[in-house]
Amino acid sequence: MIIFFNIRGIVHVDCVPEGQTVNQVYYKEVLTDLKCGRTAHRVLHQNNVLAHNALSVQTFLTKHKITML
DSSP states (O other), rough: EEEEETTTTTEEEOOOTTOOOOOHHHHHHHHHHTTTOOSOEEEOOOOOOOOOOOOOHHHHHHHTTEEEE
C-alpha cells in the first residue's frame, strides 16, 4: 500500500497489486492520481527509494510544484 495523509488523516490510498513493483512509472501514476482535483500546496515526505529519486519523478514533482522533503 501507498498511503498519503495530512494533519486531518488519510487523503489517498493506493493498493499496489500483488506482484507489482513500485517503480518510477507506477509511482508517477500514483502521484498523478493524488494531484487530480487538488490545488493546495503539497509537501511529500519520502525516503530514498529508487522510485522516489528517479529523474522522471523529480521532474514531475517540480512541474506540478510539489515539494519533497
